[in-house]
Amino acid sequence: MIEGMVTFSEQLTQRLIDALGPIGHGNIQEEFIPVVTAATDTRFGDYQTNVAMTLAKTLRTNPRELASQIIENFDVSGLCDTPEIAGPGFINFRITNDILASRIYSLTGDERLGVALENSTKRLLIDFSSPNVAKPMHIGHIRSTIIGDCIARTARFLGHEVIADNHIGDWGTPMGQVLYGWKNHLNENDFTANPISELLRLYQLVKQQSESDPEIAEQCLKETVKLQSGDPENLALWKQFIEITLSGAQEIYKRLDIHFDTTLGESFYDQHLAPLVERLLAEGIAQESDGAICIFSSNDLDPKEDPLLVQRDGEWRPIPCMIRKKDGGFNYATTDIATIDYRVNDQKADEILYVVDDRQSLHFRQLFEVARRRGINTCLRHIAFGKILGDDRKPFKTREGTVPALGNVLDEAVDRARKIVDEKSSELPEDERADIAEKIGVGAVKYAELSQARSSDYIFSWEKMLALQGNTAPYMINAYVRTRSIFRKLEGNLEYPADSLSISEAAERSIAIKLCQYGEILPQILCDHRPNLLASYLYELAQGFHSFYEQCPVLNAEEPARSTRIALCDTTSRVLRHGLNLLGISPPERM
Template structure:
């Protein structure tokens, strides 16, 4: 049980004792971390919330609650301002919690009380196209959420819903048969397929008569033509092979790669069922879903306000020409995930511009009686130094592979400067850990809805809110133990007297509260920010409290704090998908 939960458990009967029948039924006090340690470690505003309806002075009610709670072995209590209840944890309590964490493989993080089956849909690049810098956010955020949810004890299913079906394949099929370079395909399949697609797309603009020929190739594919199906399968296979090289470099792995094609056979029956139930109807030749009128207009994803009037924006599930859309495929995918995988929650890590799309399909599912924790985990854009979408100097989209290669190369130069004598094999591994870690942490330290500037110098800096800073902090902690002579056994109990010791223990104990909170709104930046604050607390402790030069119980306690710091840093960064090298 986390510290806020323990305090809330004590507060509830105290509020009942102070208010009697005036306590609203079902009221649950909420304890939050204090933003300013001058006011204690935790705060509760329950007295101010309840005082008015109980016709009491808030401070008087707060005092009555403190009196009802009596002496608390874990903290002291005080009243601040108009009636805040402040809780200041005792050093002995921090010491006992830190000792318990040292004996706990989970480092104080409680497992989920009710484990769920959670499907996380992330990355989802298109077949026959290289991954670009825009895929960073979905791929890295999705992986971090999967790692954290698994650590919490949930049954997590990761699915890479690749774009492996659609109109672009008509052009690729024609290009494969007419302009493909087999040697180039063997050397770099994704680049060759992209070249084919671009050239055919340009040819279609020059010669409009080619477009229906490409569409005919697509129709043959969709009809099960053996030749086109074999080409399509090879396109998917070589593309997947190329994508897996990047995922391996990122240490990201998927349970499934069920692309759009996996649901192709389910689309027509789905639309027919929606028509038969009256949920979908024809409009201008297309089959659409309109608002059912149960939501307020401002909350209705099927309405938009224009010139003071609410106008319909239906969800189209079948075009007038009989073709299906992303909405149709996503509805079929939701059906599969809820019925076959029995998902309690389905999270889509997809850019913010798709918000309207997901609001509509989630609401269509509601109309169909299919419910669950459906979330669109949206995110903003990555910008260049000009604060425009990150591009190459020529204006092309930046390749994700190029980003990762450059990150590793730049990290290698930093390692050469700091540790010129490091063996080549170790240098390569450390450069990879630092470079890839820098890219990941630069992403995960941001509020996911915020646009951010891609800055190499800041990303790889050994100071500030960066992965190298945290990795270097871990290396610094472990270096202490390489200098320990004799027995470094950890004590059964800790003694904390100095402010820096107490604050480091305070930060370590909060790990058990931070990790579960990440999943509340899918915010990995909460964990990233915590790890940065923990590293700063360690450096302050290290400067103020000599470790190896201290003696007896003080030395043992400080070594225990160092050991616990290294464990939390390593576990916390692992939950973000970032490796910690032993040397830098």
């Protein structure tokens, strides 16, 4: 980034701190940092702060009076107009048009688009996607995969070192079930025709059988034990199952443009499980209970906060974290604890994010509590998300009542996009239309996901996803395409003299200020891992740009408006493309 490109919000904050000094209220806490936010309404200006109201409360003084004192001491030079006091004590700031124009000029030459690298960077391990062996990726994987990838891309851009880890489910009970199914119920023709779907059929069949028939469950366990003790036949079959599963998943990842740094399945940690349990026993963290090995509450937390306790019939009872079953098998939690050890000790992660649905929140709370008890102070976070529902508000299913395969969802989205492309842009060559449809279709699926608040459930709707208006991928992509169409028609190069830009129209101003805020928005996404903040920002930018595009002629304008508008189009184009890329979306040049 160009040196000295500190965001407006940061500059205003710093000047507020400077202004508060001479006011001489000794009891302003040293760590007090005034908050400056983008104005909630453009009528109020560009930025606002409620610092006078917040401080007036602790200082027991009149907020408007305090605000006017702050303004007296506030240095506006080279930044904004004289701040205004409004309402109960808000201070509103308006960046001057000259400063705005010069910032846009800087952005045209800035590869980082005004986004600073984080001051303290860390090694961040993100655990996401995590398909299971013998199961094709389905709609249930979409949120983890797309959210995890977006967080990874954003974190990398902000300067963190990211390890994207695909923690595949390739071990334990289900493997025995597939092996048993393979040996007893395999349909070779079906397997040859569609390996993954035959594996899924076997798994589902045997899973059901072993739930009702202990005999079969026993047989499956034997297969699992054989596999885990290195039986050559089972090992070879298992490797084949993994290969089939991963090559299916890889096709999806390729379409989604998603890449992992490591793909370490649960099996990778198997050798560490037995010693881990022994160590936990020796350390007194775990203990035997009904033949199983469990970790119970240490009782040093408030019971309400303690994930190892639950209230039942008026008293707090243990819900232990089980790490070894009565039959000697290890649990989900055991692998996860071992995985933390590897990530902390070998991969040297400073922070680990688990992008996993919110039904597993108790599991993660227990896991993190166990880590705490073991003295692991690496930051562990469960990035939980809600369910995808059908329009009946029940979990989204196909018409046949099955869970939709992710590949089919993408195909359907692309097909629908293709129909619209053919209709709207029949003049484009066939292969370009196919490419556009792929980008819009896949982009629509991703955007639908990332524009939703992560924590809430949402209703899956083709109509909404591929709608041409509203907060959708096609709308965003259309804004980008419009910027590109201008540059296809522009002759000559894109050089602006530093003093040639001049902002005057409201529509120009509106996107200019938005463009300057890209660097303010991106760091916020990592605060609580909320990609929808970026989606909303880009949507507002796209809206502003469409509006500008209607109102302000670019190529036919007189100077200096022409250069200014070209600069605004150029920067909009780059921010849109960059932001969409962070969402994992690659916009076409035409549509």
